[in-house]
Amino acid sequence: MTLTPQIYDEMEFRALQNCGQAQIVAFGSHTYEDYSFPTRVSDISQIARYIDGYVHLDYSRLEPGQFFRITPIQTDYTQDEVDLFNVVSDGVEEITRKVCGKPYGARFNLCGSFGLFRVIRAVRKLADLESLTIFEAGPGTGYTGLMAAMLGDNYASYDVTQGTYLWQSLLHDHFLEDNFKEYAFEKEYNIDRVTGSCHLPWWHFMDLRKNAPGNIDLVLSNANLGEMHRLCLKYLLRVAKLMMSSSPLGLFVFGGYGATHLGSIEEIQNEFLQAGYRKVFEDRFFGYAIDDRAFPKDTVNSLETEVPLYSPGNVSKTYGAKEFVDLTSDTFTDEYYFYNYLAD
C-alpha cells in the first residue's frame, strides 16, 4: 500500500491537533522553510524533487581521490559499491516511472550515501556483529539506510518533512517489500525491538520516549543536527540513549552538522555532553558514544585513520563516479538542468 500525501496529511493533522507548543515547535521543518525549500507535495507525482540533491552540488565529487567530510565520502568506489549503486539507481528509475510517469535517476546523493554506509559496515565489522540495528533521524533521500537494510541490518528511521518522508516510504517499500513496515498508516506504533525496516512519522517518534525499542546499536543523524530545533535535538539525544540502552555498542554517528541555522557546533557539542555522551570519533566522521560504553583504542585508531571501502569481493580496483554514473541519459529532473545552467 502506497503512502499518499493525502493519507500522510490527514494523519499528521490529527497528530498536530493533539500536540502542545513544545512538540509542534520541536518537529517543524524550520530550516527547510527558512531556506525556502519545498517541504510538501500535494500529489505523489511531485516526489521526484526529493530523490536527489543538486543545490550547492560540488562537481568535484565526481572525481576520484577526494574526501568530503559532511557526507563523509571518499570519492573512490569499489566494484561492489558500483554494483550496489546500479541496483538502487535502477530501482529509483522504476519507482519514478511508476509514480511520476517518467524515470528519474538518483546520482549525486546516492554516491554521497556510501560515506556513512561504509562507516556502518566498518563499525559492524570492528564490533564483530553479524548485523547492526540502526536508527536514523532525518534520512533525507534515504539511500544510506536503504543500503544498510538491503545488506541485512535492521533499520528504523523518522523524518519531519512530508516530502522526504513520502519518498523514503516509496523507496523502502520498493526494495524491501514485506520486510518494510510503514507506521504512518498506524494510529499507534509497537516496536519493542526493531527488526527489518521500520519507518516512523515524527508523531510516533515523538512518543518513543514512552516505549523505546532498546536494541538499537547505532544512531545516524547526518547533516541535520544544526538544522533541527533545539528541543528536537535534546529529545533526539535522550531518546537515542534509551534506544541504545541494551546495545553493547551505543554509538551516535554523523559526518557533519548540516547548516548551523538553529544551533552552532559548540552548542550541539554541549548538548551531547549534557545528554551523557562522549566524543569517540572525529577525524573521518563524528561518533559520540554513551558515556559508559567502552571503545578499544585500536578500534578507534583504525577508523580515525581510514574508513574502508565496501568490498566483500576484495577487488582492489576503484572507480571515480564519472566512470559509472550516467550523466547523459534523460533521467534528470528539470531542476538539475536549471541548476546546471546557473552554476555554469
Place this chain on the structure above:
Amino acid sequence: MSFLAKPEPRRIIMKLTIDAYGAEENEAIAKTGYAEFAAFSAKTFRDHGFQTNATEEFELVRYADSVVGTELERLSAGHFFRGTPIRTDYSMDEVTMLSKISQGVEDITEQMCGHRYGVFFNHLSGVGLFRIIQAISQLINKESLNIFEVGPGCGYAGLMMALMGHRYASYDITQGYYLWQNRLMSHFLGDEFTEFAGGNEFGRDPAAISRVSHLPWWQYMRLYRDCPFKADVIVSNSNLAEMHPWSLKYVVRLSKMMMAESDFGMMIFGGVGEEHMSSQGDVFLHLLEAGYEPLVKEQFFGFSPEGHKVTPEMIAVLENDIPNYDSIGMGKSFSAMDFLSFDDEKMTDEFQFYSFLSDWPKL
C-alpha cells in the same frame, strides 16, 4: 475587597465558537489594508514555529499553560524572574487564588476534551503582574482600577485582576490564546464578562461596557477613532518586542488615549519579550517618541504619558519590593512546590515531553 469573598465560579458559557471567530476574523481581514494586516499578525509566534490556531475545541488545552523555556527554579522559593516579573514566594491569599484557578482550569479542560488537565506554571507567573496592580491600587487608594491588557497570553494575570474586582479589558491577536481567554473568563466571571467577538459590538457608550471585556484585534484596531475604554494601567507584558513595529506604535498611542483621564496612568511590563521584531532599545524609543516618560525600572518597567499624575513618592514605593497580596496580613509565604500537585494524570503530553528532554526529575 477580598478574593476569598467571591462567589463560586460560574459554569462555562460557550458562546464564542471557533467557527464564529474564524468567520468574523476572515470578514475583518477582507477589509484590512497592508498596514493593518501586518500590524495585527502573529508573526513572531509563527516565525518560532508555534501553533497559533485551533480547529477543534479540544486543541485549546494547548493554550492553557506554557512549558517551553520554563525553569524549575520557578517552583522553589526565593527567586525573582524579571520577565514575568515574579518573586517565587506566595502568600496564603495567593495560594488560595491559584488553587481556585487551577481547579477551574481542570473544570474547563474537562469540558473541552473530557480530561482534567492542570495548569502548573503560567498562573504562577501571572501573580507577578497581579501584585503590581494591587500595589498600585493601594498606592492611589482606588479599589477598582481600570486596566487594559494587551496580549494576555494564557490570561491568568488578567483573570486575577478581574477576580479582585478591577475593571479589566483585553485584546489578543492569536486565535488560540483568544479563544482560551474567552473560556477562562467566561468560566470564572460569568455575566460580568462580555465577549465582543462573535457579533457583539460595544458601540460608543462606555457605560455599556461590562466590568470585564474581551476584544478581538479587529475591534481593537478601530478604537483609535473613538475609544470608550478608560485605563489607569495598561499591561503589555513580554510582547512589545514581539509585535510588529506598527502594532507597537498603535498600542503606545492608543494606550495614551485610554489613560488620558486617569489619576495615575502607567504602562507596565516586566520585559519586552523575545526581541524578534524590535530590540528593547527600539521599544523604549517608541515609547519616548510617543510621549512617555520612563518612571519605574527596578522590579518592572513603568512608562507614563506626559501629564501623568504619578508622584516621586509613588515611584519610590514601586521601585521597592512589590508586596505579596496578603489581605489578612498573615505574613507566611509558600513555594509553589508546597501547594502544587504534580499529578501525572493532569499533565498534558506536552508537559511530559518537555520534562523528558529537559531532564526534569519526577515532580
